[in-house]
Amino acid sequence: xxxxxxxxxxxxxxxxxxxxxxxxxxxxxxxxxxxxxxxxxxxxxxxxxxxxxxxxxxxxxxxxxxxxxxxxxxxxxxxxxxxxxxxxxxxxxxxxxxxxxxxxxxxxxxxxxxxxxxxxxxxxxxxxxxxxxxxxxxxxxxxxxxxxxxxxxxxxxxxxxxxxxxxxxxxxxxxxxxxxxxxxxxxxxxxxxxxxxxxxxxxxxxxxxxxxxxxxxxxxxxxxxxxxxxxxxxxxxxxxxxxxxxxxxxxxxxxxxxxxxxxxxxxxxxxxxxxxxxxxxxxxxxxxxxxxxxxxxxxxxxxxxxxxxxxxxxxxxxxxxxxxxxxxxxxxxxxxxxxxxxxxxxxxxxxxxx
Ligand code: PMP
Numbered sequence: 001x002x003x004x005x006x007x008x009x010x011x012x013x014x015x016x017x018x019x020x021x022x023x024x025x026x027x028x029x030x031x032x033x034x035x036x037x038x039x040x041x042x043x044x045x046x047x048x049x050x051x052x053x054x055x056x057x058x059x060x061x062x063x064x065x066x067x068x069x070x071x072x073x074x075x076x077x078x079x080x081x082x083x084x085x086x087x088x089x090x091x092x093x094x095x096x097x098x099x100x101x102x103x104x105x106x107x108x109x110x111x112x113x114x115x116x117x118x119x120x121x122x123x124x125x126x127x128x129x130x131x132x133x134x135x136x137x138x139x140x141x142x143x144x145x146x147x148x149x150x151x152x153x154x155x156x157x158x159x160x161x162x163x164x165x166x167x168x169x170x171x172x173x174x175x176x177x178x179x180x181x182x183x184x185x186x187x188x189x190x191x192x193x194x195x196x197x198x199x200x201x202x203x204x205x206x207x208x209x210x211x212x213x214x215x216x217x218x219x220x221x222x223x224x225x226x227x228x229x230x231x232x233x234x235x236x237x238x239x240x241x242x243x244x245x246x247x248x249x250x251x252x253x254x255x256x257x258x259x260x261x262x263x264x265x266x267x268x269x270x271x272x273x274x275x276x277x278x279x280x281x282x283x284x285x286x287x288x289x290x291x292x293x294x295x296x297x298x299x300x301x302x303x304x305x306x307x308x309x310x311x312x313x314x315x316x317x318x319x320x321x322x323x324x325x326x327x328x329x330x331x332x333x334x335x336x337x338x339x340x341x342x343x344x345x346x347x348x349x350x351x352x353x354x
Pocket of ligand 1: 085086087180182207208214217219
């Protein structure tokens, strides 16, 4: 830290992203990316439609917002885009929280929520999960805070139903409820249909997982037009060109090929079922996952030890040194070949340890 950094950031603890090795000869199952690249069809569409790069990008990206809205029975006025959904989550903390109206989120959830709360100086309530690691909707009733829930939750993978989310919306009519659906396309049920009914609901999704675009950075929020106008006011006060022209074109290209997205999601769900079954055969406890990852613990080897031994063998998974979950690891679901490499290495590690 230099001597020039503002004192308000002196105690900042930034988010720690999963490792992103430069050399890709590892089995990378640590940051929940899609193992499949964007399709040839999507890439060709993007190449043919990218706005000349000497010009600034299109403002507001109307076509992409209209296309996304149409997917969920909404209009362009219900959608705002972000440079990854992380950016939109940050804007949510800026727009809907302050010292009087803090934030609430599960104590075991996406690690960026407490980072954004600390960065923006917002008091936050971290609500414990149930013993089975599920979110208890009733714990969020009438909190008088902006509520942020990842659904499916991360790193557990456990999902609430829209009916359960609806109870939270009903019991918090004067607070924004943000449902972060980064992983919704892998078996959960989206809360998008509730948007017409609740003016306090904001649903956030990303192109990073089911749509193969983690490297291009594209996310979106859907909600009542007044909420979207709030977020646009924040965006136009910080960086109106938050979506670059290449990302915009690729986003449109990927939406031209929804069939591939659906097929990839089905493959990942099949690979998840296979991985869960094999991990259970090896004695692992695996939480019920609706996401493109599983959260698993073994009583034969500690979570950190397994993570480190796999890393030595060129297999990256994610371990969180946090009370209550340090025995678990989060494992991204990749191709069947990647899962077989993981499983074979785990078998060998367990055998060596006997
Ligand atoms: N929400 C959750 C729950 C996540 O796990 C992630 C990815 N790490 C994000 C949001 C952000 O994704 P992105 O910025 O790539 O859209």
